[in-house]
Each structure stands twice: as C-alpha cells, then as structure tokens.
Amino acid sequence: MASPEPSVASAAAPHTAPAEPETVLAALSRPNFAFGRWLWRSLAYLLGTVPVVLAVGVPLGVLALPCAALAADGSGLERAGAALLAVALALACGPLLSAPVAMVERWRLRLVDARPVPRRPPAESPGRWLRSRYADPAAWRESADLALLVTVVPVLYTAVAVVLLLIGVLVAAPALVAGSDRPVSLGIGTASTVGQAIPYALVGLLAAPAAPWLVGLLAGGHGALTRALLAAGPDERLRAELVEVSRSRARLAAAFEAERRRIERDLHDGAQQRLVSLTLQLGLARLDLPPDSPAAHSVASAHRQAKELMVELRALIHDIRPQVLTDRGLATAVEELADRAGVPVTVDAALPARPPAHLEATAWFVVAEALTNVARHSDATRATVRLRRRGDALLVEVGDDGRGGAEPARGSGLTGLADRVAVADGRMFLSSPVGGPTLLSVELPWTPYEPPSG
Amino acid sequence: MDPVRTAVRVVVAEDDVLLREGLAGLLVRFGFAVPAAVGDADALLVAVAEHRPDLVLTDVRMPPGHTDEGLRAALRLRREHPDLAVVVLSQYVEHGAAADLLDSGAGRRVGYLLKDRVVDVEEFAGALRRVVDGGTVVDPEVVRQLLRRQRDPIDRLSAREREVLALVAEGRSNSAIARELVVSEAAVGKHVGNILAKLDLPPTDDANRRVLAVLAYLRQPGD
Numbered sequence: 001m002a003s004p005e006p007s008v009a010s011a012a013a014p015h016t017a018p019a020e021p022e023t024v025l026a027a028l029s030r031p032n033f034a035f036g037r038w039l040w041r042s043l044a045y046l047l048g049t050v051p052v053v054l055a056v057g058v059p060l061g062v063l064a065l066p067c068a069a070l071a072a073d074g075s076g077l078e079r080a081g082a083a084l085l086a087v088a089l090a091l092a093c094g095p096l097l098s099a100p101v102a103m104v105e106r107w108r109l110r111l112v113d114a115r116p117v118p119r120r121p122p123a124e125s126p127g128r129w130l131r132s133r134y135a136d137p138a139a140w141r142e143s144a145d146l147a148l149l150v151t152v153v154p155v156l157y158t159a160v161a162v163v164l165l166l167i168g169v170l171v172a173a174p175a176l177v178a179g180s181d182r183p184v185s186l187g188i189g190t191a192s193t194v195g196q197a198i199p200y201a202l203v204g205l206l207a208a209p210a211a212p213w214l215v216g217l218l219a220g221g222h223g224a225l226t227r228a229l230l231a232a233g234p235d236e237r238l239r240a241e242l243v244e245v246s247r248s249r250a251r252l253a254a255a256f257e258a259e260r261r262r263i264e265r266d267l268h269d270g271a272q273q274r275l276v277s278l279t280l281q282l283g284l285a286r287l288d289l290p291p292d293s294p295a296a297h298s299v300a301s302a303h304r305q306a307k308e309l310m311v312e313l314r315a316l317i318h319d320i321r322p323q324v325l326t327d328r329g330l331a332t333a334v335e336e337l338a339d340r341a342g343v344p345v346t347v348d349a350a351l352p353a354r355p356p357a358h359l360e361a362t363a364w365f366v367v368a369e370a371l372t373n374v375a376r377h378s379d380a381t382r383a384t385v386r387l388r389r390r391g392d393a394l395l396v397e398v399g400d401d402g403r404g405g406a407e408p409a410r411g412s413g414l415t416g417l418a419d420r421v422a423v424a425d426g427r428m429f430l431s432s433p434v435g436g437p438t439l440l441s442v443e444l445p446w447t448p449y450e451p452p453s454g
Numbered sequence: 455m456d457p458v459r460t461a462v463r464v465v466v467a468e469d470d471v472l473l474r475e476g477l478a479g480l481l482v483r484f485g486f487a488v489p490a491a492v493g494d495a496d497a498l499l500v501a502v503a504e505h506r507p508d509l510v511l512t513d514v515r516m517p518p519g520h521t522d523e524g525l526r527a528a529l530r531l532r533r534e535h536p537d538l539a540v541v542v543l544s545q546y547v548e549h550g551a552a553a554d555l556l557d558s559g560a561g562r563r564v565g566y567l568l569k570d571r572v573v574d575v576e577e578f579a580g581a582l583r584r585v586v587d588g589g590t591v592v593d594p595e596v597v598r599q600l601l602r603r604q605r606d607p608i609d610r611l612s613a614r615e616r617e618v619l620a621l622v623a624e625g626r627s628n629s630a631i632a633r634e635l636v637v638s639e640a641a642v643g644k645h646v647g648n649i650l651a652k653l654d655l656p657p658t659d660d661a662n663r664r665v666l667a668v669l670a671y672l673r674q675p676g677d
Contacts, residue, residue, distance in 0.1 A: 268545075273472065276570065280572055283480075284483055287483070324545075324548065336546060
C-alpha cells in the first residue's frame with residue numbers, strides 16, 4: 001500500500017488531467033470514452049459491486065428477517081419493538097461489519113479512480129481497534145457507506161440495468177418479433193410485425209450511444225461516493241502522517257539502539273579481550289627481561305600504554321552502552337550507576353521482569369543523566385532511584401534532597417533527557433521548587449518493539 | 455607427574471581463546487600447574503570433577519547466556535567442594551556477585567577481581583597465592599565503592615586510616631600495606647588498631663579474620 005501523499009497528489013492532478021484522466025468521471029467528458037479502457041474499468045467495477053452487495057446484503061437480510069416478520073404481522077407495540085431491535089442490531093453490527101467492507105471498497109476504487117486513497121493508520125491493538133469502530137467519525141462514515149451499499153446502491157444499479165436491458169430489447173426488437181408468432185412486449189409498447197418493431201428499434205438505436213455513458217456515470221458516481229466516505233479527510237491525513245512519523249522515529253531509535261548493542265558487543269568480545277590479552281603478554285615479557293635493559297624499559301612503557309588504552313576503551317564501551325546493562329539488566333546497571341555516583345544513592349528497584357532492550361537503555365540513560373545533574377547542580381547529600389512497573393508503564397523516579405530550582409530551559413541536560421524520553425513515547429515530570437527537594441519522574445510505555453508489518 | 459603434584463593446580467575457565475591461553479601462560483610462568491583450561495561453565499564443572507584442582511579461576515560471563523554462568527558455576531563448586539579455592543574475574547563491579555562469593559565458605563579461599571587486574575601479572579599471581587593459602591581477596595574497586603557509601607564511623611577515620619582500611623579490605627597483610635604506603639610496619643599496626651577501635655571491630659592480628667570483619671562491616675546496608 002502506498003503511503004499517504006495528499007498534497008502532492010491533489011496539486012499535480014490539474015496538470016496531469018489533460019493528458020490522462022484519473023477518474024471515470026473525468027474521462028466521461030472525453031469523446032472517446034465509449035471506446036476507451038475507462039468503459040471496461042467501469043463495467044468491471046459495476047460487476048464487482050454485485051458480489052460485494054450480495055455478500056453483505058444476504059446475511060444482513062437474514063438477520064433483519066425476524067424484525068421484518070414482526071413488523072409485518074405484529075401489533076403496534078410489536079412493530080415499534082421490531083423497529084427498535086433492527087436499529088439496535090444495525091448500530092451494534094454495522095461498525096464492525098463496515099471495516100472489512102470498507103477495505104474491499106477502497107481496494108476496488110482503483111478501478112474507477114486512479115488517485116491514491118489516504119487511509120487511517122491501522123490500530124495498534126484489537127482493543128483500540130474495537131473502541132475506534134464506535135468512537136471514530138471515520139468509522140461511522142464507513143458504516144454509512146455500508147448502509148448505502150445495501151439500500152440505495154442496489155436500487156440505482158437495478159434502475160440502470162433495467163434501462164440498459166430496455167435499450168437492448170428495443171434494438172433487437174425486429175429480430176425478436178420475427179422469431180415469435182405472437183405480439184412481443186417491448187417494455188414501452190408491443191409489436192406484432194417486423195414493421196411495427198422498426199420504430200422501436202430506431203428509438204433503441206438512438207438511445208444506444210448513451211449506454212456507455214450511463215455505465216460510466218453510475219460507476220463514476222459510486223466511485224465518487226466511496227471516495228467521499230472512505231478516503232481520510234485532511235485532518236485524518238495529517239494524523240496519519242504524524243503517526244507514521246512518530247513510528248518511524250521509534251523505528252530509528254530502536255535501530256540506533258540495536259546498533260549500539262552490536263558495537264558494544266563487537267568491541268567487548270573483540271578489541272577489549274584482545275587488548276587485555278596483549279597487555280598481559282607485555283606484562284609477562286617484562287618479567288623475562290633484565291631489569292635495567294633498554295628492552296625492559298621499552299616493554300614497560302608499552303605495558304603502561306596498553307593499560308591506559310584499556311582504561312580508555314573500557315570508558316568508551318561504557319559510554320556506548322554499559323555492559324552490565326546488556327548482561328544483567330536495568331536494576332543491576334542502575335545499582336552500578338549508584339555506586340559510581342557523586343552522592344550516596346539508595347536504589348529501590350522492583351521489576352517483575354527485564355524490560356525490552358530499548359526501554360532499558362532509555363531508563364538507564366534517564367538515571368545516568370539525572371544522577372549527573374544531582375551531583376553537578378543540586379548540592380544534595382543523598383539521592384534515591386525508584387524503578388517500578390505500573391500497569392503498562394515503566395516508572396523511573398530520581399529524587400534528591402538538594403536545593404531544587406532545576407529548569408529544563410537552563411540547559412542542565414534536562415532537554416536532552418526529555419527528547420530521549422519522547423522518542424520512547426514516554427512522559428517526563430519534574431518537580432523542583434526552589435529550596436528542594438527535586439523529583440524527576442519518567443513514565444515509559446512497557447511495550448515490546450514490533451517492526452510494523454506494512 | 456611428581457613436579458605437577460607439588461605445584462598448585464589451577465583450572466581456568468574463560469571463553470575468549472587468546473585470553474585463556476594468556477592466563478594459562480601466566481599461571482605456568484609463576485609456577486602454577488594448569489591441568490585444564492576450558493571455555494564454558496559446564497566444561498568447568500566437568501574439568502573440576504576430573505582434575506580435582508586446588509584453585510579455580512573463572513570469568514563471570516560465559517557461554518551460552520553470556521551473563522553470570524561462571525559465577526553460578528563458581529558458587530556451586532564452593533558448595534560441593536568447601537576446600538576448593540575460587541577466584542572470579544568480572545568485567546565490572548557487581549556487589550551482588552561479590553557478596554554471594556564472600557558469603558560462600560565463610561569467605562575463605564575466595565577472590566573477586568576485575569578482569570583488568572590480570573595485566574598486573576605479579577600482583578595478580580600474588581592475589582591467587584593468597585587465596586590458595588586460605589585468604590580473601592576483594593578488588594580495590596569494590597572496596598573503594600564500599601567506602602564511598604559514607605557512613606558515620608567511617609567519616610571519623612583520617613585520610614591515612616581510610617587508605618589503610620582499603621588495603622586491609624583488599625586482603626593485604628601489615629607488611630604488604632607498609633610496603634605499599636612506604637611506612638613502617640609498626641605504624642600500620644597502630645593505624646589498624648585505631649581503625650578497628652573506631653569501627654567497633656574486635657582487635658585481631660589474623661590478617662584474614664580482619665579482612666572478613668572489615669568487609670562484613672563495609673557491606674552492612676547504610677542508613
């Protein structure tokens with residue numbers, strides 16, 4: 001499915017229209033409509049409507065049958081009850097049934113309308129989907145489309161079919177009369193002889209050229225109605241785009257996180273182990289050299305440099321993604337942070353399970369930044385970190401007994417924190433009155449990252 | 455066979471091949487015997503059952519899970535063979551792991567060191583010997599972090615006393631501390647006495663009993 005591209009498509013339409021019409025309705029004004037592909041597409045569209053209407057209409061009719069029977073035979077009260085029941089049934093089932101129907105209708109629309117149909121973003125969970133079927137105006141428009149499909153559409157289609165049949169009968173009138181020994185009914189009159197049939201045939205021949213346009217008009221009209229009801233409006237398109245943008249942002253963040261993990265693993269399993277091994281060998285080599293020889297000095301220097309490099313590499317890996325986080329999870333990694341913090345920190349972590357990797361990374365970043373802030377700006381004598389799962393959220397709280405007055409605007413790293421939290425679709429609350437205490441509270445949705453299917 | 459019998463026998467478990475060979479080389483260079491060097495925790499258990507070593511040297515993080523398989527194997531070995539000395543190497547300080555080790559086998563014959571310490575080959579070999587001789591070795595970083603949890607009695611220690619306390623907690627003897635701080639052994643003895651008094655710990659000259667007392671003290675949760 002193409003992603004929605006509303007403004008581009010509508011802006012380009014006036015320019016492309018003279019070259020190649022995009023809809024049946026636009027093609028109707030062309031003299032060559034009756035010979036072009038749009039007529040065939042219109043016919044295909046109209047024929048395709050029949051099974052859709054049957055598939056939806058027959059079960060609905062069966063459902064409505066008891067109501068209809070009651071309404072026909074019952075007393076006034078029973079009739080009112082039957083009507084109420086029918087309305088209730090329609091209101092309950094309509095929105096659910098209209099979803100697959102709208103999908104089929106949108107898909108079929110391309111036969112008579114080549115423009116893309118902007119869609120709403122798919123719901124994230126069955127629960128949300130169910131709620132949106134009854135709450136979302138777009139869902140009710142889909143239900144309206146379904147209602148028209150089982151009421152007005154069959155009537156119109158039948159009317160057009162009758163007219164077409166009539167034209168066919170009129171054109172074929174002489175042949176029909178010649179092949180029959182009794183007067184033939186021709187819809188608008190009867191003819192007993194071929195001579196009598198000729199005027200009817202002439203009327204039929206005169207009307208025949210209108211037939212393709214009639215087909216096109218019905219198909220185009222139905223298509224326009226479908227688009228009006230089923231294509232997302234500008235608001236919804238904007239929302240769809242916004243949803244797509246935030247999802248792609250989340251995908252990017254997850255991809256970055258996966259990449260950090262990979263780099264951390266590679267550095268740790270490769271470079272770091274080799275460096276330790278190399279440094280170890282240098283340490284051993286030093287032992288076997290005469291203590292004051294130039295070679296011993298060189299090797300000692302190399303050993304020292306290798307040790308410095310070990311420290312640097314360890315710090316680098318830690319900054320990319322702390323290994324303790326990868327190996328042992330958030331609670332242990334936060335305890336490690338607390339042990340390295342500038343002030344005494346009490347950690348209170350009670351998590352039922354390890355959160356998904358991207359969540360752990362974000363939460364760890366939050367705690368690391370918050371504790372850095374505490375050490376740098378707060379003059380606190382102690383801090384607390386709390387990790388909890390509350391419903392579908394991971395709760396991260398960092399408090400201190402410092403002098404408060406923390407403000408995101410003053411560039412204390414809080415802005416970067418808020419950005420990082422926003423990417424994970426989380427919320428951040430900061431309470432920091434002047435004089436303290438400060439409490440930073442972050443809620444992150446505890447959802448597994450799922451790559452979108454479409 | 456005979457020379458191997460007299461040497462301290464060490465089984466090494468480390469998943470990185472180069473480092474495993476390096477550690478084995480280091481051990482042999484310092485007069486240990488290495489009957490087996492293995493790459494995962496299951497192989498470690500098998501090798502210990504087969505070779506009955508005096509000391510096990512293992513990485514915390516090993517296949518297949520790459521989390522704490524080595525540590526869990528070490529704790530199991532401590533339960534099954536109370537006389538077996540065990541030294542665990544870790545990439546980072548984890549107090550839970552250190553505590554689990556110190557709580558096993560009354561804290562004797564056990565060591566918890568950061569992996570980076572192996573490159574200071576002489577000190578590392580010395581630490582292994584102390585463990586084999588019944589001592590307790592805790593990484594200086596662990597001690598440093600424990601000391602940073604500021605608490606009242608520790609705040610009353612002088613800077614020099616805190617230095618001495620850190621070295622005591624690492625399992626150093628008075629003479630080793632004296633060498634490290636370039637002071638007389640008598641001065642160290644005086645500092646140790648003061649520290650133990652300030653922390654309400656029983657005075658003792660037994661280096662290992664002292665380590666355990668100090669570590670137990672430091673590991674108490676702060677208020």
